[in-house]
Amino acid sequence: xxxxxxxxxxxxxxxxxxxxxxxxxxxxxxxxxxxxxxxxxxxxxxxxxxxxxxxxxxxxxxxxxxxxxxxxxxxxxxxxxxxxxxxxxxxxxxxxxxxxxxxxxxxxxxxxxxxxxxxxxxxxxxxxxxxxxxxxxxxxxxxxxxxxxxxxxxxxxxxxxxxxxxxxxxxxxxxxxxxxxxxxxxxxxxxxxxxxxxxxxxxxxxxxxxxxxxxxxxxxxxxxxxxxxxxxxxxxxxxxxxxxxxxxxxxxxxxxxxxxxxxxxxxxxxxxxxxxxxxxxxxxxxxxxxxxxxxxxxxxxxxxxxxxxxxxxxxxxxxxxxxxxx
Numbered sequence: 279x280x281x282x283x284x285x286x287x288x289x290x291x292x293x294x295x296x297x298x299x300x301x302x303x304x305x306x307x308x309x310x311x312x313x314x315x316x317x318x319x320x321x322x323x324x325x326x327x328x329x330x331x332x333x334x335x336x337x338x339x340x341x342x343x344x345x346x347x348x349x350x351x352x353x354x355x356x357x358x359x360x361x362x363x364x365x366x367x368x369x370x371x372x373x374x375x376x377x378x379x380x381x382x383x384x385x386x387x388x389x390x391x392x393x394x395x396x397x398x399x400x401x402x403x404x405x406x407x408x409x410x411x412x413x414x415x416x417x418x419x420x421x422x423x424x425x426x427x428x429x430x431x432x433x434x435x436x437x438x439x440x441x442x443x444x445x446x447x448x449x450x451x452x453x454x455x456x457x458x459x460x461x462x463x464x465x466x467x468x469x470x471x472x473x474x475x476x477x478x479x480x481x482x483x484x485x486x487x488x489x490x491x492x493x494x495x496x497x498x499x500x501x502x503x504x505x506x507x508x509x510x511x512x513x514x515x516x517x518x519x520x521x522x523x524x525x526x527x528x529x530x531x532x533x534x535x536x537x538x539x540x541x542x543x544x545x546x547x548x549x550x551x552x553x554x555x556x557x558x559x560x561x562x563x564x565x566x567x568x569x570x571x572x573x574x575x576x577x578x579x580x581x582x583x584x585x586x587x588x589x590x591x592x593x594x595x596x597x598x599x600x601x602x603x604x
Contacts, residue, residue, distance in 0.1 A: 287353030295359030297422035300334035334423035350375035362388035369404030414468035416527035433464035463515030471524035472555030479539020
């Protein structure tokens, strides 16, 4: 294998991109970490830490850069780790420098505005390669930065994408990567896991108890799988790492989506559009309406986030939605 084939390019020095870069660099992988923020790149080069996730150590052979051309030339395999609101622009930027030999997987747990498309669909519109995939699962940035055990799944229609992702990203015991051919399912399961994480934060913030919480988790998986099947995915994917596994790990104080739900329970109206789970809830509900899939829990969360339903009515709404499904 050439050095280019063995390098991993990570697009985005946010929390997840930085955490993944840290895991791979500590495992001895050559990592090129790209950010458009020159100050962040300079800080990494000087201190070997990123201001956005200071706990993550970024040792050589990791190299930070703001140069997209260098990223494309030195790494055949790329991980797109930006927000769903930035994915179109980043795909266009990369598209000017990539070619058909590149492999690009994303780690974005949301749908892309304005048409509620899956992120891989948006990537294909801006990239010159068809070799795309999604990386998802119960791997929080803080856990990765601290070297705790984590697992993820990569999905793609191409066996080469799955194989290369597992070869380059798998870094046991810190990170184990499994494979799936259900790209639509993994993308939707990951996005909806974020949405239902907001619901669990709301549930816990309202003190609804363990029983209703457990029912909410099971209903979330059932709802998500219904939407997935309607969108051409496999139902079983939603009970796997990208769906149920993702939801169970995100539902803690370490998750921005969970924290958002707890703030909603307090009657606060935070800047929810910045949380991927909030975006996923609203976009997922719109997709469900367009596909005529009944998803009462998701509809309730989307209504609260969009301001159509008062969060003070959330306990009754979630309880009624869950009970209606029994």
